[in-house]
Every structure is written in C-alpha cells, then in structure tokens.
Amino acid sequence: MLSQLELEARYADAASAATAHFVYAGHVNEAIERCDLAQEGDIVADAIGGAGLCVPNLRELASKARDAGGRLIVDGTVPSHFGCRPLELGAAVALEALDRVAAGRLSRKVVAIASRAPLSFDGVDAVGSDVIDAADLAAIDEGLRTFPDRMQCHVDHARALAEYLACFEGGSRACPTPVLLRIPTTRWPRGFLCMGLGLPSILSCLPAGASRRGEFIECCRLNGRTEPAGGYATRLHARDGAKGYAVRVFAGLDDPLVIAADLDQVLRSCAVL
Incomplete structure (x- = not known):
C-alpha cells in the first residue's frame, strides 16, 4: 500500500x-x-x-x-x-x-x-x-485504483434512473405532474465535465403525493439509508430534511432497473393519494 x-x-x-x-x-x-x-x-x-x-x-x-x-x-x-x-x-x-x-x-x-x-x-x-x-x-488506495470504472458506472446508472423518472406516467387528474425532475444536463458551461460525461451521478426530484420527503423515502424499500454514503447501494436523501419536499437520488452500483421498480411502486401509490 x-x-x-x-x-x-x-x-x-x-x-x-x-x-x-x-x-x-x-x-x-x-x-x-x-x-x-x-x-x-x-x-x-x-x-x-x-x-x-x-x-x-x-x-x-x-x-x-x-x-x-x-x-x-x-x-x-x-x-x-x-x-x-x-x-x-x-x-x-x-x-x-x-x-x-x-x-x-x-x-x-x-x-x-x-x-x-x-x-x-x-x-x-x-x-x-x-x-x-x-x-x-x-x-x-484501493478506491483510487478502481474509481474511474466505478464512477462511470455511477453515472450510467444515474442516466438510467433519469430516463425512468422523466417518463413516469403515474399521475392522475388530481396530480398531473407526479415527478418534477431536476437534471442539469443541457446548460453545462463549455468544458465543465470531463470524460465525455453527460450528467453527474445525482438526480433531484419532487415526487407528488406524500406530504413530506421523509415519508416518501421511508416508503421506498431500497432507499439505501442504512448503507454507507458513496458505497455500492443507491441512496435517497431528503435535501431539505425529513420535512422538506425534494428527494435527491445518489445512484449506486446496484441494478438501476431494480431501483426504478421500487421507485415506481411508491410513486404510483403517491399519485393516487
């Protein structure tokens, strides 16, 4: 070492x-x-x-x-x-x-x-x-050796989750916009990102339905809250605290399709509240 x-x-x-x-x-x-x-x-x-x-x-x-x-x-x-x-x-x-x-x-x-x-x-x-x-x-020491490959995977998984959230259609007339997604992908200052990346490994969304983001995160079975920050698992974070309204998604190395399925179940239940 x-x-x-x-x-x-x-x-x-x-x-x-x-x-x-x-x-x-x-x-x-x-x-x-x-x-x-x-x-x-x-x-x-x-x-x-x-x-x-x-x-x-x-x-x-x-x-x-x-x-x-x-x-x-x-x-x-x-x-x-x-x-x-x-x-x-x-x-x-x-x-x-x-x-x-x-x-x-x-x-x-x-x-x-x-x-x-x-x-x-x-x-x-x-x-x-x-x-x-x-x-x-x-x-x-070990992390620096593997970081480029792992970080590219974080970014790719964030892209997959962003595509799911952008296409979510679980709303109703009472809740026409169940997810407001914030991904800073189109207004990067020139030359801001390296390695040809199109977006970072973090997303921010405002899911409708649940009155507080702490409640929304608790409803997600795979919220990663018991997992270490920066580790394998995708983690959901209440940006403004449990009583706030925004959720940040830190994409992990786990299967983004499994995470999307978990988010989908909770978002659909929120959309009909």
Missing part, C-alpha cells in the same frame, strides 16, 4: 493539482473553516449543488474572484475529480469528500484539499494533512 504522502500525490495528479492534503472533516465546509481556507475576496462555490442542482460557470466565478483580489474555492464532491476538474477551470482550490473514492469504506469522512499551488498565507504554510488511519488509507 502507498504511504499517505504518496496517496496525496496520486490524488493531486488525478485532480490536476500541484499538491493535495487529506483531512478528517464532517463535510467540505467544515474543512474550509477548520483550515481557514476562505480569505477576504475569495469565492466559495459548489461545482454542482443548491436547490436545483445548479451548475455555476466556474471560469466566470474565477475571474470575478481575481478581480476582487481573491481566489475561487470549489466543492467538487458531486461530480468528483473524475467528472470535473475545477482547477483546470480557474479555481485555486478544489475540495472533495472521498466517500465515493473509498467506496463507502471510510471509518470517518475524509476531505481532499487540492490546489494549483502550495497553500499559504503571508508566506506560512496554512494547511497540513491529518494523520489518516491505516484502514482509511487502504480504502483510499
């Missing part, structure tokens, strides 16, 4: 970065705050995120940050470094939670911080790596 320094260098190479650090953090924003990454004039953005899975123009944001004397810092977790390389689009720093890289096998969430140049403020190195547990390093 490679050492932590070797793994960080390997990740940096995959992310088109000059350097990379691994830190333990509950989420990317925590890593940004803990490492004091965001300074005056900096812009922090999601590569894909927000209520409608928004896709910002990273090149424009990078230019805006430079004009303000700052840098662009990007959370690239959703498309991953396989699907999008923010550093090539003008970002100075790109972060990624490594759940999917490690196939859901991490004991604690690890965030990779990659940058185009060594991270320093006033000439002082501001970011150092945490000492990552050996088991987590082993999961990242």
Whole structure:
C-alpha cells in the first residue's frame, strides 16, 4: 500500500493539482473553516449543488474572484475529480469528500484539499494533512485504483434512473405532474465535465403525493439509508430534511432497473393519494 504522502500525490495528479492534503472533516465546509481556507475576496462555490442542482460557470466565478483580489474555492464532491476538474477551470482550490473514492469504506469522512499551488498565507504554510488511519488509507488506495470504472458506472446508472423518472406516467387528474425532475444536463458551461460525461451521478426530484420527503423515502424499500454514503447501494436523501419536499437520488452500483421498480411502486401509490 502507498504511504499517505504518496496517496496525496496520486490524488493531486488525478485532480490536476500541484499538491493535495487529506483531512478528517464532517463535510467540505467544515474543512474550509477548520483550515481557514476562505480569505477576504475569495469565492466559495459548489461545482454542482443548491436547490436545483445548479451548475455555476466556474471560469466566470474565477475571474470575478481575481478581480476582487481573491481566489475561487470549489466543492467538487458531486461530480468528483473524475467528472470535473475545477482547477483546470480557474479555481485555486478544489475540495472533495472521498466517500465515493473509498467506496463507502471510510471509518470517518475524509476531505481532499487540492490546489494549483502550495497553500499559504503571508508566506506560512496554512494547511497540513491529518494523520489518516491505516484502514482509511487502504480504502483510499484501493478506491483510487478502481474509481474511474466505478464512477462511470455511477453515472450510467444515474442516466438510467433519469430516463425512468422523466417518463413516469403515474399521475392522475388530481396530480398531473407526479415527478418534477431536476437534471442539469443541457446548460453545462463549455468544458465543465470531463470524460465525455453527460450528467453527474445525482438526480433531484419532487415526487407528488406524500406530504413530506421523509415519508416518501421511508416508503421506498431500497432507499439505501442504512448503507454507507458513496458505497455500492443507491441512496435517497431528503435535501431539505425529513420535512422538506425534494428527494435527491445518489445512484449506486446496484441494478438501476431494480431501483426504478421500487421507485415506481411508491410513486404510483403517491399519485393516487
């Protein structure tokens, strides 16, 4: 197995970065705050995120940050470094939670911080790596070896689920639009996605019927809620909490036809409520 320094260098190479650090953090924003990454004039953005899975123009944001004397810092977790390389689009720093890289096998969430140049403020190195547990390093090591093939499979399964949801016809006159699907596929800024990908491995939908998304997810037998994030199973997530109205679908490596059949059963029952 490679050492932590070797793994960080390997990740940096995959992310088109000059350097990379691994830190333990509950989420990317925590890593940004803990490492004091965001300074005056900096812009922090999601590569894909927000209520409608928004896709910002990273090149424009990078230019805006430079004009303000700052840098662009990007959370690239959703498309991953396989699907999008923010550093090539003008970002100075790109972060990624490594759940999917490690196939859901991490004991604690690890965030990779990659940058185009060594991270320093006033000439002082501001970011150092945490000492990552050996088991987590082993999961990242194995995960990096298999990640391109696995990520392509995640994306292909998301496409299959998107095609099903877009064609769902389980509505009634009282519920003419049972599913409002949000897939940011047609307005990508030029050159945003790598590897010829057409969409990321995440979908967002607003299924009608059940009054709260927590209820909808509980009705889905294969909701993946007991499975690790980034692992084999497709996982449904209530974006705004159990009382919200949007469901996000993180496509896994399991059979998308089986997942679609489970979703179909619940959507049809919701459509007649």
